[in-house]
Amino acid sequence: MGRSPCCEKAHTNKGAWTKEEDQRLIDYIRTHGEGCWRSLPKSAGLLRCGKSCRLRWINYLRPDLKRGNFSEEEDELIIKLHSLLGNKWSLIAGRLPGRTDNEIKNYWNTHIKRKLMSRGIDPQTHRSLNEKPTSAAAAVTVTPPAKPTQLDFKANNSILDFKFQTVVKAESVEENNCSTSGMTTDEEPPLPRPVSADAGGERREELNLELTIGLATTTRPSSASSGNSAESKLQFHPYLQFSGTAEAVCLCWQLGGGARGNCHCQCSSGGRQQQQIRYQYC
DNA sequence: AAGCTAATCAACCGCTGCCTG
DNA sequence: TCAGGCAGCGGTTGATTAGCT
Numbered sequence: 001m002g003r004s005p006c007c008e009k010a011h012t013n014k015g016a017w018t019k020e021e022d023q024r025l026i027d028y029i030r031t032h033g034e035g036c037w038r039s040l041p042k043s044a045g046l047l048r049c050g051k052s053c054r055l056r057w058i059n060y061l062r063p064d065l066k067r068g069n070f071s072e073e074e075d076e077l078i079i080k081l082h083s084l085l086g087n088k089w090s091l092i093a094g095r096l097p098g099r100t101d102n103e104i105k106n107y108w109n110t111h112i113k114r115k116l117m118s119r120g121i122d123p124q125t126h127r128s129l130n131e132k133p134t135s136a137a138a139a140v141t142v143t144p145p146a147k148p149t150q151l152d153f154k155a156n157n158s159i160l161d162f163k164f165q166t167v168v169k170a171e172s173v174e175e176n177n178c179s180t181s182g183m184t185t186d187e188e189p190p191l192p193r194p195v196s197a198d199a200g201g202e203r204r205e206e207l208n209l210e211l212t213i214g215l216a217t218t219t220r221p222s223s224a225s226s227g228n229s230a231e232s233k234l235q236f237h238p239y240l241q242f243s244g245t246a247e248a249v250c251l252c253w254q255l256g257g258g259a260r261g262n263c264h265c266q267c268s269s270g271g272r273q274q275q276q277i278r279y280q281y282c
Numbered sequence: 283a284a285g286c287t288a289a290t291c292a293a294c295c296g297c298t299g300c301c302t303g
Numbered sequence: 304t305c306a307g308g309c310a311g312c313g314g315t316t317g318a319t320t321a322g323c324t
Contacts (some may be wrong), residue, residue, distance in 0.1 A: 016318080018293075038309065054310075055293065090312060105313075106291055 013047045017056055021046060025053055026061055059102045066098025070107055078104060078112060083126040 013021070026046035034057070037050035046053060047097040070078075074096060081092045089101035089108075096104065108123075120130065 014294075036309095037311095049294090050294090051310085052293075058311095059292070087313070101312075102292075110290060 012041075012049050012052070014052075017060075021048065022056070022061060037185060038206075055102075059100045064098055065100065070111075074099070075112060075115070078108065080117065082108065171257060
């Protein structure tokens, strides 16, 4: 038995939204808030599918959307995030305040892909186009998860741990003062790292990056929906900070203030960022 | 000015995963 | 444990706009 359609297709409008439809949707959400998209069209007097209403609101009508061109900083941030997360547009959008997943996805496909290609970088693998698949990457190669299952993403109450593997050139790691667990060398010696050689015989190290995410206690108030999943809460913290060079990678994600859980990375800073994800790229 | 092509982006479609009974 | 309902996500489509000849 197939699933019932999400809406009565025979009685719904499709295509571009009219100003009147937009206004109805805005008025309704202002009064009642987001949530229950399935019943919203009927309640708001719209002949639209709930999914369509949701999309229109999220991608176009939301008041906190930033319109206009992407800045150079945003470009670079998207590239870095894509190298880490792959085509997880919603996660990427979660770190770019005022930008939507759809917008970023379109922008990626129309601008950034071309930009990377012109730099001689494969937009999917973030490796040099001239490079043999088996050779070590430039300074840092982060292998994006091809499938979500490869990103070991486990929710455990308020703590998320996820791990993924990256390959870092051995010589880059030597100079790095961050350990794989995000600790400084002053605190604890680095964990032993497996060393492997690729087909060309070049020595390289495989670095197991463990990211620890502690969820802040504050979440977006109107997070109706199934937004109580840890992953979706994560998206409510749009700020992401990169610092330092990309010679080696120490990743430490935090939500909320100060070091939480197992994180000992020196990524603390005060003020507004107390409520932001902090992501150190040192 | 007209016709064609490329670029852009809003919207749709189908699938996935979470929640609930 | 399982099935159904739902929201959300990512890929794709198609209408519109811009640029070129």
